[in-house]
Amino acid sequence: MIEAKNICKRFADREVLSGIDLDIRPGMIFGLLGPSGAGKTTLIKIITGQLVFESGEVKVFGKNVADLTGEDKRQIGIMMDDHGVYDRMSCADNLKIFADIFGVPYSNIAKTLKEVGLEDAAKKPAMKLSKGMRARLRLARVLMVSPKLLFLDEPTSGLDPMTMRYIHKLIMEQKEKGCTIFLTTHNMEEASVLCDEVALLNEGKIIERGAPEDVCRRYNHQRKILIHLTTGEDIELAHDTYSAGKISSLMEQGTVETIHSSEPSLETVFIELTGRRLESEEEVKYA
Amino acid sequence: MRNVVTIVKKQLKDTLKNKTVLIQFVMFPVLTLIFEHAINIPDMPELFFAKLFSVMYMGMAPLTAVAAIISEEKEKNTLRVLMMANVKPWEYLIGVGIYVWTICMVGAGVIATSFPAKDIPFYLAVMAAGFIISIAVGACVGIFAPNQMVSTSMVLPVMLVFSFAPMLAMFNDKIEKIARIFYTQQIRILLNNMTFDGIKPESFAIVAVNALLAIILFFAAFRKKGLE
Ligand SMILES: Nc1ncnc2c1ncn2[C@@H]1O[C@H](COP(=O)(O)OP(=O)(O)O)[C@@H](O)[C@H]1O
Numbered sequence: 001m002i003e004a005k006n007i008c009k010r011f012a013d014r015e016v017l018s019g020i021d022l023d024i025r026p027g028m029i030f031g032l033l034g035p036s037g038a039g040k041t042t043l044i045k046i047i048t049g050q051l052v053f054e055s056g057e058v059k060v061f062g063k064n065v066a067d068l069t070g071e072d073k074r075q076i077g078i079m080m081d082d083h084g085v086y087d088r089m090s091c092a093d094n095l096k097i098f099a100d101i102f103g104v105p106y107s108n109i110a111k112t113l114k115e116v117g118l119e120d121a122a123k124k125p126a127m128k129l130s131k132g133m134r135a136r137l138r139l140a141r142v143l144m145v146s147p148k149l150l151f152l153d154e155p156t157s158g159l160d161p162m163t164m165r166y167i168h169k170l171i172m173e174q175k176e177k178g179c180t181i182f183l184t185t186h187n188m189e190e191a192s193v194l195c196d197e198v199a200l201l202n203e204g205k206i207i208e209r210g211a212p213e214d215v216c217r218r219y220n221h222q223r224k225i226l227i228h229l230t231t232g233e234d235i236e237l238a239h240d241t242y243s244a245g246k247i248s249s250l251m252e253q254g255t256v257e258t259i260h261s262s263e264p265s266l267e268t269v270f271i272e273l274t275g276r277r278l279e280s281e282e283e284v285k286y287a
Numbered sequence: 288m289r290n291v292v293t294i295v296k297k298q299l300k301d302t303l304k305n306k307t308v309l310i311q312f313v314m315f316p317v318l319t320l321i322f323e324h325a326i327n328i329p330d331m332p333e334l335f336f337a338k339l340f341s342v343m344y345m346g347m348a349p350l351t352a353v354a355a356i357i358s359e360e361k362e363k364n365t366l367r368v369l370m371m372a373n374v375k376p377w378e379y380l381i382g383v384g385i386y387v388w389t390i391c392m393v394g395a396g397v398i399a400t401s402f403p404a405k406d407i408p409f410y411l412a413v414m415a416a417g418f419i420i421s422i423a424v425g426a427c428v429g430i431f432a433p434n435q436m437v438s439t440s441m442v443l444p445v446m447l448v449f450s451f452a453p454m455l456a457m458f459n460d461k462i463e464k465i466a467r468i469f470y471t472q473q474i475r476i477l478l479n480n481m482t483f484d485g486i487k488p489e490s491f492a493i494v495a496v497n498a499l500l501a502i503i504l505f506f507a508a509f510r511k512k513g514l515e
């Protein structure tokens with residue numbers, strides 16, 4: 001569906017992407033994970049032909065981006081993180097413009113608004129929508145044309161947990177319809193829930209990739225058992241036979257208050273690889 | 288072509304809701320009706336206000352409206368969405384141009400009700416041509432301005448020159464000499480004669496040069512900056 005080989009991109013004298021390879025197969029949800037400024041938006045722009053790049057090769061539907069026909073482009077839905085809506089116009093009128101452009105029947109407008117849960121807001125001007133509703137309207141705009149390939153640049157960034165789950169549900173529905181989805185996020189939990197495959201992007205390089213569970217399995221050495229004792233002390237044990245004995249003796253003494261096992265997650269893998277978190281501190285606070 | 292129609296439809300839907308642009312379209316036609324019907328100053332040349340306000344309308348409304356529409360779409364990142372949906376930049380610009388031209392012609396039609404019926408075809412023809420020049424100039428501003436604030440500050444001086452020069456020219460000969468090089472002043476002269484036969488070669492030439500410059504500037508701006 002999407003093939004990229006050795007993409008490099010620089011802005012002025014700064015290299016933002018250095019040798020990106022991708023192979024995204026039909027029907028999967030691919031997640032590009034990385035902190036703010038990693039180059040996620042830049043990569044989407046390159047794949048969708050919005051940005052020229054220095055070297056490398058990109059193929060979408062097996063063709064060079066420049067060779068995509070109008071019909072090909074009609075099947076690609078693109079939602080960039082900064083895309084706006086027409087504030088003074090109602091939700092339905094916003095969609096109508098794009099129904100006209102894409103030659104989609106008007107009956108799709110109500111259907112799509114219902115799909116994203118905006119049927120009651122159809123006549124509401126977009127400027128009166130909440131942030132979450134606005135995000136769903138932006139999504140409705142790309143879903144209305146029933147795309148075969150969907151690019152979603154940070155579809156849930158800055159949204160409340162409920163809207164986030166709602167959008168996850170919508171993305172999964174698209175996948176069930178056979179749509180291939182390329183999404184970016186800096187939320188690792190989102191990526192583990194949604195994606196069939198992820199790539200961790202850091203400073204312009206893909207530092208790890210694969211199915212989320214495979215990636216985590218590779219970092220199994222991160223698995224730990226955390227025990228909180230009645231004395232207030234915390235201990236960390238490795239997953240091995242020595243620990244089994246230690247735990248059972250602690251249990252017999254009756255000093256175990258709580259016991260947890262901690263598995264590697266995309267977040268801990270990322271931290272191990274880069275020494276930095278995916279989300280900035282403020283974002284964690286607001287999440 | 289379908290995309291051009293879509294842009295026009297989108298703009299029409301937005302007209303009544305977009306107060307800043309709407310007021311540009313409505314102000315001078317309404318002022319003309321009020322002044323021509325309610326104010327009666329002895330010795331005032333016939334249809335003085337209708338003619339003066341027509342050229343001010345021409346120098347102001349299309350320019351401001353086009354620049355405001357384009358720069359707002361840039362600022363709010365809706366233009367990108369259109370381009371991504373495979374709307375070509377020229378389709379967008381033609382759509383906005385047709386829309387603004389049509390609304391301005393409606394405004395001119397309102398002003399035309401003050402004129403004797405025999406003068407109306409001439410009046411509308413001259414206005415139609417002048418609006419096109421103003422739209423091209425407005426589009427240049429829209430192309431260069433990255434957002435609405437810059438657009439407003441770029442439009443202001445241009446608009447003042449085009450729309451107020453014909454008025455100031457009445458009071459001062461020196462200004463009149465300079466004002467002559469602008470199409471709005473020439474169109475004011477054309478409106479004073481009000482006949483196709485009475486069009487002086489000089490007026491025709493100046494309007495044509497203005498039009499040519501506006502259109503060259505537009506293409507240069509467009510080639511240099513596109514619609515990003
Ligand atoms: N048009 C541009 N000109 C110069 N630098 C840019 C431009 N666009 C993005 N960058 C830089 O490239 C880097 C990657 O940006 P971006 O792809 O937007 O990151 P992300 O989407 O992962 O947050 C950032 O450091 C950003 O400042």
Ligand SMILES: [Mg+2]
Pocket residue numbers: 040041042081153154
């Ligand atoms: Mg981004």
